[in-house]
Amino acid sequence: MVTRHSYDQDLELLRQSLLNMGNAVADAIDGAVIALAQQDNELARKVMENDDDVDRMEIEIEDKCMVLIARQQPIARDLRVIGTGLKITTDLERMGDHAYDIAKIALSLSDQPLIKPLVDIPRMARMAQKMLKDSLEAYITLDIGLAEQVCINDDEVDNIYSQVFRELLTYMMEDPKTITQATQLIFVARYLERIADHATNIAEWTIYLVTGQRLRKN
Amino acid sequence: MVTRHSYDQDLELLRQSLLNMGNAVADAIDGAVIALAQQDNELARKVMENDDDVDRMEIEIEDKCMVLIARQQPIARDLRVIGTGLKITTDLERMGDHAYDIAKIALSLSDQPLIKPLVDIPRMARMAQKMLKDSLEAYITLDIGLAEQVCINDDEVDNIYSQVFRELLTYMMEDPKTITQATQLIFVARYLERIADHATNIAEWTIYLVTGQRLRKN
Numbered sequence: 001m002v003t004r005h006s007y008d009q010d011l012e013l014l015r016q017s018l019l020n021m022g023n024a025v026a027d028a029i030d031g032a033v034i035a036l037a038q039q040d041n042e043l044a045r046k047v048m049e050n051d052d053d054v055d056r057m058e059i060e061i062e063d064k065c066m067v068l069i070a071r072q073q074p075i076a077r078d079l080r081v082i083g084t085g086l087k088i089t090t091d092l093e094r095m096g097d098h099a100y101d102i103a104k105i106a107l108s109l110s111d112q113p114l115i116k117p118l119v120d121i122p123r124m125a126r127m128a129q130k131m132l133k134d135s136l137e138a139y140i141t142l143d144i145g146l147a148e149q150v151c152i153n154d155d156e157v158d159n160i161y162s163q164v165f166r167e168l169l170t171y172m173m174e175d176p177k178t179i180t181q182a183t184q185l186i187f188v189a190r191y192l193e194r195i196a197d198h199a200t201n202i203a204e205w206t207i208y209l210v211t212g213q214r215l216r217k218n
Numbered sequence: 219m220v221t222r223h224s225y226d227q228d229l230e231l232l233r234q235s236l237l238n239m240g241n242a243v244a245d246a247i248d249g250a251v252i253a254l255a256q257q258d259n260e261l262a263r264k265v266m267e268n269d270d271d272v273d274r275m276e277i278e279i280e281d282k283c284m285v286l287i288a289r290q291q292p293i294a295r296d297l298r299v300i301g302t303g304l305k306i307t308t309d310l311e312r313m314g315d316h317a318y319d320i321a322k323i324a325l326s327l328s329d330q331p332l333i334k335p336l337v338d339i340p341r342m343a344r345m346a347q348k349m350l351k352d353s354l355e356a357y358i359t360l361d362i363g364l365a366e367q368v369c370i371n372d373d374e375v376d377n378i379y380s381q382v383f384r385e386l387l388t389y390m391m392e393d394p395k396t397i398t399q400a401t402q403l404i405f406v407a408r409y410l411e412r413i414a415d416h417a418t419n420i421a422e423w424t425i426y427l428v429t430g431q432r433l434r435k436n
Binding site: 062073074 | 277280283284287288291292293294297298301304305308387390391394397398401404405408432
């Protein structure tokens with residue numbers, strides 16, 4: 001027989017694991033975009049290697065959720081904590097994959113001058129990272145207001161993405177030599193836009209956790 | 219008290235719901251790529267509208283999984299059926315989103331001649347669709363061999379993606395007027411490659427369901 005006290009401890013551990021995974025993913029996003037902007041191969045490789053840790057964390061959290069469900073037979077909000085934990089870990093893992101993809105592009109572009117100094121892409125990365133941290137903070141503290149703010153911020157990231165996309169198309173049209181690199185930078189912007197979408201998913205899971213109401217996915 | 223018999227019926231209903239959702243997603247992939255190749259606006263719009271149904275199915279399946287866990291307190295393989303159900307519905311929903319994205323691109327390109335007849339993109343779509351159907355078939359029938367085949371087929375889709383990507387870059391370099399459209403077609407190819415990745419995830423979930431062993435995610 002497992003006591004309520006030890007169960008609360010298990011849920012606390014689950015939350016802590018999600019936070020650790022989120023921090024690892026935030027570091028990966030940061031590292032990948034710095035590696036890209038500063039053409040730092042070593043950092044790019046480190047980000048790619050660390051993605052294995054993120055994948056391992058996902059599996060550990062999923063296993064933890066399964067064990068909790070089997071042992072505790074939770075209902076109502078306790079069950080939603082675990083159900084959303086399973087969903088959030090998927091979002092985090094996908095964000096980690098996108099950071100990996102950005103680091104891979106950084107590596108492929110490191111032997112050529114960048115067609116332009118990167119300004120908007122690092123800005124998108126900072127915003128996406130903040131959305132990730134805020135969404136997890138909202139999840140842990142059950143802060144609906146903060147979760148709603150994350151959803152609102154997503155529109156701004158979408159706008160910067162559209163702007164970066166158009167700008168890079170213009171570069172390609174004006175100078176076909178930039179095509180290969182500009183295409184890769186469009187992908188980077190797209191991955192950051194997707195990372196922000198996943199942070200928004202986490203915010204929406206938080207709203208579901210607290211209210212029991214599902215929102216439309218983006 | 220719920221009997222084992224009614225529980226088996228519930229699990230059967232869950233499997234059926236996943237299959238229905240998978241069929242809706244397969245139709246969306248098919249429709250989106252036909253809309254693109256034949257510049258069929260009406261079909262593109264229909265695919266985009268139908269994505270709401272797919273999103274609704276995801277929520278229904280997740281709710282069903284939560285209710286099953288709460289009511290049945292499953293363990294071992296029964297719990298894995300539900301846990302993998304929760305994961306697979308996320309993969310299906312993402313595939314549906316990618317079909318939506320392709321339909322949106324189809325709509326945006328419908329007022330201009332295509333820069334080339336589309337051959338490899340429809341081929342990728344057929345392969346990804348087959349991988350999706352096979353992965354769900356494997357999940358329902360617990361067919362590990364079929365699941366492994368899906369994982370193998372993913373390499374072929376990756377190869378076609380690389381080839382399409384290089385070909386479209388060449389188009390852009392040879393004729394800058396093709397840049398906007400070719401960039402969109404690169405995204406289409408990328409979405410199809412991602413759809414195949416999600417089918418591979420479903421195959422890997424099937425292997426986990428049967429063996430209890432997790433594979434490395436792609």
